Amino acid sequence: xxxxxxxxxxxVAKRGQDVALRCxxxxxxxxxxxxxxxxxxxxxxxxxxxxxxxxxxxxxPSDRFFAERPEGSVSTLKIQRTQQEDSAVYLxxxxxxxIRWATNEKLFFGSGTQLSVL
Amino acid sequence: xxxxxxxxxxxxxxxxxxxxxYCNSSSVxxxxxxxxxxxxxxxxxxxxxxxxxxxxxxKRLTFQFGDARKDSSLHITAAQxxxxxxxxxxxxxxxxxxxxxxxxxxxxxLSVIP
Numbered sequence: 001x002x003x004x005x006x007x008x009x010x011x012v013a014k015r016g017q018d019v020a021l022r023c024x025x026x027x028x029x030x031x032x033x034x035x036x037x038x039x040x041x042x043x044x045x046x047x048x049x050x051x052x053x054x055x056x057x058x059x060x061p062s063d064r065f066f067a068e069r070p071e072g073s074v075s076t077l078k079i080q081r082t083q084q085e086d087s088a089v090y091l092x093x094x095x096x097x098x099i100r101w102a103t104n105e106k107l108f109f110g111s112g113t114q115l116s117v118l
Numbered sequence: 119x120x121x122x123x124x125x126x127x128x129x130x131x132x133x134x135x136x137x138x139x140y141c142n143s144s145s146v147x148x149x150x151x152x153x154x155x156x157x158x159x160x161x162x163x164x165x166x167x168x169x170x171x172x173x174x175x176x177k178r179l180t181f182q183f184g185d186a187r188k189d190s191s192l193h194i195t196a197a198q199x200x201x202x203x204x205x206x207x208x209x210x211x212x213x214x215x216x217x218x219x220x221x222x223x224x225x226x227x228l229s230v231i232p
Contacts, residue, residue, distance in 0.1 A: 004160070033220070042124075042206050042222035043161065056213065091160050105210075107151075107220060109160025 002026065004110035006092050012116045013082045021077045021113045025094030032075050033107065034067055035091040043091055049075060082117045089114050122209055122223035130229040134196050139226040141207035142189045148210045150190050151220070152181055155204040197230045204228075 005024040013019050025032050031050055035043035036059075045059040051072035060067070064082075069075040079086055089112040097105050125140050141150070149168045153161035165174050167183035167190060174181045178201075180193040194201055204225045213219050 035222075040224075040227075042208075042224045045219050045221065048219070056219065058213070093160070106163050106166075107161075109162070111159050 004092055004094055004108050006090075006110035006113050008113060009111065010114050010116075012118065015083060015117055016081050017117075018078065018080045019082055019115065021079075021090050021115070023075045023077070023092030023094075023110060025073065025075070025092070026096075026108055027073075029094035029096050029108075031095040031097060032069055033093045033095075034075070034077050035093065036061075037089045037091055037112070039088075046077070046090075079115075082115075084117050087115055087117045122207055122221060124205075124207060124223035124226050126226060127224065128227050128229075130231065131197055133198060133230055133232050136193070136195050137197055137228070138191055138193045139205055139228070140189065140191050141223055143209060144188065145211075146187045148212065150183060150187070151208045151210070152190070152192055153206040153208060153222075155206060155225070161204075161206055194228075197228075199230045199232050202228055202230050 007022045011019055033048050034046040036046055037043040047060055047067045048056040049069040052069050064080045066078045091109055091112045093107040093109045095105050095107050123142050131137055149166055151166045152164045154164055155161040165176055165181045167181055170185045170187045172183045178195045182191050190207055204227050206222050206225045208220045208222045210220055
């Protein structure tokens, strides 16, 4: 497909388990973002990649969260030792532009991975 | 990170009514975007406003950016059940060298009753 693809669609984890969430951005898109969306809330920024470089990880809530984009395309968000407060929808978005964000830059979002930690 | 406040948080109206939702911040954004999100899906961009005082129309939706670029509104005329969803505003800000953040409000959940 031509859109942003995320997998798995749903993930149920036991507390303490490690999880890995995958994002396939639109081909050729330079920028990739991860957001966390709690139930009934707006998305909250986690981290930003420009190609393979992670330029901003200020939104990652703890050192249990780790993201990578080694070849500048597919990205993985890993959460170690999951806790109940990690339960949320994790959204990935990509955009064509990079460092020089154009004022009409458009983010394309995937459908998200809904993570439930029991 | 700058904060965006949206109001109302919830809105339930009858089909055919008009409505306005608001997005306010104490700080200035480079640009502001409005998104619509349906359950189980990611947000979809509706419009980007850049210039203070700018007004953009998208069919029955009218978007306005405040003169000081700190606030914005979305007006829907003759709402239809298909307009139901979560409406999110998001402000773009540059954070440090080489990085931009799109900061979202908490959204307005709109229900249009047939």
